[in-house]
Amino acid sequence: MSKPKVATDWMAGCAGCHMSLLDIDERLLQVLELIDLRASPITDLKEADESGVVVGVLEGGINNTANEHQAKLMRSRCKILVALGDCAVFGGVPAMRNFFTIEESLRRAYIETESTVDGFIPTDPELAVPTRVRAVSEVVLVDIHVPGCPPSADVIFHVLSELAQGRIPEIKDENLHWH
């Protein structure tokens, strides 16, 4: 059996879940024996293979138009979609923005902050447009939810090794935590 292709991406998060993936330390070499790591922020492939991957992993919630695109693209190219970490599962800390209007947040950042000089809100078409912050499952269907901020390295190792061996991982007991 060929190694299952895995692609990962990050959206409105902090990269901490990907760092927790690296925190599996020496077992990383073991995981890389089991899976074929394709597009990921730590490789130079820019998006999941058009021909598809088995597992897609998304870190972070969805807080703008670019994230919507990333989530839909990953969903369309993977068989099993994993929402990794509290932001992907619930929206997480970035979803605190939903208590304010986007306009208020942008005004604070680019106009009102004490160090900003002659500020204005950037609107270049190259930039993503901010939206309400959402969990991944509010935008696309998610198959496996892995909460935690971040999920511990052991949980991530468990999820990847189960998937690599063709099983759907169970997230329960000591593997299920919210902090």
Place this chain on the structure above:
Amino acid sequence: MVAQKITIEPVTRIEGHAKITIHMKEDNQSVDHAYLHVNEFRGFEKFCEGRMVFEMPLITPRICGICPVSHHLAAAKAGDAVLGAPPPRPASLLRELMHMGQIIQSHGMHFFELAGPDLLLGFDADPAIRNVVGLVQNAPDITVKAVQLRKYGQEIIRILGGRRIHPTFAVPGGVNKALSAADRDLILTGLDQAIETTQIAISIMKDWAAKNMEDIQKFAVFPTGYFGLITEENGLELYDGNLRLIGSDGEQLERFPASNYLDFIGEHVENWSYLKFPFYKKLGWPDGVYRVGPLGRLNIIDKIDTPLANEEFKAYRQINGGKPIENTLYYHYSRLIETLFAAERVKVLLDDPDILSKDILNTRHNFQGEGVGVIEAPRGTLIHHYWANENGQIQKLNLIVSTGHNNYAMSKAVDMVAKTYVKGPEIHEGLLNRVEAAVRAHDPCLSCSTHAVGQMPMIIDVVDAAGTTIQTLKRE
């Protein structure tokens, strides 16, 4: 003929989301201008309003999972100032120890896992293997050592703060746990190996530099000011102290307490990026631009107070005859010298008689209502500034993150490298990778930058003079 635009999206092997657009001249033979777009906005500066001061060391690390300790400590330091509760000396030592753990893990990871593929496998290596997996296959021994170096730094953080990422340790007024003798000895056990791996990395870097001098000399070399914390005697300082700004000639422009930063530092906005552009107010935008992080820090100091790092620094300083070093690719070298310092500093801190003290929290407050916390994060100077009401509730906050200070430098480096290497009409992937490497050298943390501001993926669009996209390169 219509001029092209190349888009690189996302920029990979950096933290966060960015894209680069390269606008060609009308003949499509050479580059007119290239931009680095940081294209996500998050809004921490708004949504933390109303939260309690003591929550900030837990909320703000979620700005960045690569250097969460920087935000954890800067938030605690700002909290110290808001409450008027300077921490006891043992607490400051323990915070600094955690910070050294972070410098080791973050710098170590950047050199090997993020930049390493370019340095060890080559800018022109096949993009399908130009990553950590390719490193494992091509250089398994050093890759295992690199994984262990990162682990060593992460373990220091876990031992002190309960977990490796988003620890709970620093609180306004001090820290919440003393260090046990057993844990001190545990940290000491791994130290020699950490130093040895860092020294191997330095020799890899020097070999690479000797073989790639042409790239180093033509790859985004430009003058700016330099900025960061410093000791009283102009030594390298990462945790606390005054801020020093020097000009491109190496002369001191300013030296001031971190709490006065607003008198000296302003932030400029450009329409094409969510990341603001800090500058030195007296010189204005853009004359007052400066660089931070390892390259900036080693340019503002005269010495390093640990022996191995100082020996290495003396050699490094000779690269430009004692003048500031302007080469973007030397960020990698300076980053490793700092890693060596951090490892040696771990020993100094652990040998301090106060390190096992239980006097770790100042509970006598003299409430000030406003406070600034500054730290040298791995990527540069990080500033947290809070205003709170008498209940300790945040009324407003201002954040200037490390990567922000380097925004001008990253944009300038992208523009210069694109102009140097990208020539039409056929554009090769390895050249575009060099444009990305111009960003990567700064080890940007775009989640940090987009605290307030955006994150960083990378596409290259080639657009014509009329603005039509002719070619979009996304590496697949």
